[in-house]
Amino acid sequence: MNFRIIAKDLAIDLGTSSIEVYKKGEGVVICEPSLLVLDHQNKAIKAIGEPAKDMIGKTPDDIIVQKPIEKGVISDFNLTEAMLNYFFQKINPGFSVIQPRVVVCVPSGITDIEKRAVEDASLHAGSRDVIMVDESLAALFGIGLSPEDPRGVLALNLGAGTSEVCLVSLNGIVASKTMNLGGDYIDKEIVSFLRNNKKIEIGINTAENIKKEILSLKISDKEKSMNVEGRDLIDAKPKRIKLRSEELAEIILPFADKIVDMIYLVLEKTPPELSADIKNDGFIMTGGLSNIKGLKEFIEKKIDLKGHVSDNPELDAIKGAGIILEDPDRFFKYKSR
Ligand SMILES: Nc1ncnc2c1ncn2[C@@H]1O[C@H](COP(=O)(O)OP(=O)(O)OP(=O)(O)O)[C@@H](O)[C@H]1O
Structure with a gap:
């Protein structure tokens, strides 16, 4: 059995769709789906992370797939603790006398009770101290913003469970607007669209692939298409259809409009100096x-401002949380306790 005095400190982005973990001094070491597979009868855990995702939609009746995080917050405390413990052990296997300190990203709109649940799950899973940071803020640090920067920054953090618009200045959130809709919502809308309009039932992983492959707001992409496979709702036979990007406009346009509405609500609250x-x-x-x-x-077109996206926007928050972990005193005001 492995034995050490001090376990390496960790930063975690505990997301609705994926969990990313940064190990102090090393970088991002885990990037896996936030999922568990359980035995239906005795609720024993059969798989966590990547292997659990592969089982979605193919699981026999005696097995269930569970998401411990929904809409950015813990929906099942025990499963979150089990998932965190599994990843903590994967990173620092065996026994440590001094448990790791962890930095955890949380959405800025969550309540104190929801924050407490994140803190308790992290402590129960085997950490000695928890520092919580706003996910949107961490993401900005991840792409190079300095906490000492007095400029106003308008940030959109678009995840699987939540979409957030924030105005940030000097290491703090000046104004923000959050909605509990993100990539998961779009996946479900794609499933319903195909059920109602094409009479085909598809799984949630297929819907996510459609979103990544052909969902687009670009006029030049409107003829883009892909073959989609599922079950015919009329005769239950396997069915394949060709789906065009243009057909999905009714899903993505209202969503994009909601983001624009949130931006205007935040801009209305922006102090003139930061505008x-x-x-x-x-x-x-x-x-x-x-x-x-x-x-x-x-x-950009709707609000007449220039936008910027990094190469891997899903990793911005964990990179920023890692930066905080390496030098927590610089971000001291975010320490939760
Ligand atoms: N190329 C892509 N095109 C469209 N959507 C994508 C693409 N790549 C990833 N996504 C979507 O981004 C979402 C995951 O983003 P991210 O990892 O930032 O969210 P999260 O941290 O798990 O969620 P949250 O912060 O809301 O709890 C998923 O819905 C995923 O399908």
Whole structure:
């Protein structure tokens, strides 16, 4: 059995769709789906993370797939603790005398009770101290913003369970607006669209692939298409259809409009001194859903500001949480206890 005095400290982005973990001094070491597979009868855990995702939609009746995080917050405390414990052990296997300190990203809109649940789950799973940071803020640090920067920054953090618009200045959130809709909502809308309009039943993983492949707000992509396989709702036989990007406009346009409405609500609350910064610098998009094709350009056109997205927006928050972990005193005001 492995034995050590001090376990390496960790930073965690405990997301609705994926959990990412950064190990102090090393970088991002885990990036896996936030999922568990349980035995239906005795609720014993059969798989966690990547292997659990592969079982979605193919599981026999005696097995169930569970998401411990829904809409950015813990929906099942015990499963969250089990998942965290599993990843903590994977990173620091065996026994440690001094447990790791952890930095955890949380959505800025969550309640004190929801924050407490994150803290308790992390402590029960085997950490000695928990520092919570706003996910949107961490994402900005991840792409290079400095906590000492007095400029106003308009940030959109678009994830699987939540979408957030924040105005950030000097290491703090000045104004924000959050909605509990993100990539998971779009996946479910794609499933319903195909059920109602094409009479085909598809699984949630297929819907996510459709979202990544052909969901687009670009006019030039409207003829883009892909073959989609599922079950015919009329005769129950396997069915294949060709789906065009243009057909999905009724899903993505209302969603993109909601984001624009949130941006205007935050801009209305922006102090005039910071408005000039936003006029000059535009907005920054972080979170995996920022990858939707044409979304940045759509928002740019609607609000007449320039947008910026990093190469891997789904990793911005964990990179930022890692930066905080390496030098927590610089971000001291975010310490939760
Ligand atoms: N290329 C892509 N096109 C469209 N959507 C994408 C793409 N890549 C990832 N996504 C979506 O981004 C979402 C995941 O983003 P992210 O990892 O930032 O969310 P999360 O941290 O798990 O969720 P939250 O922060 O809401 O709890 C998923 O819905 C995923 O399908």
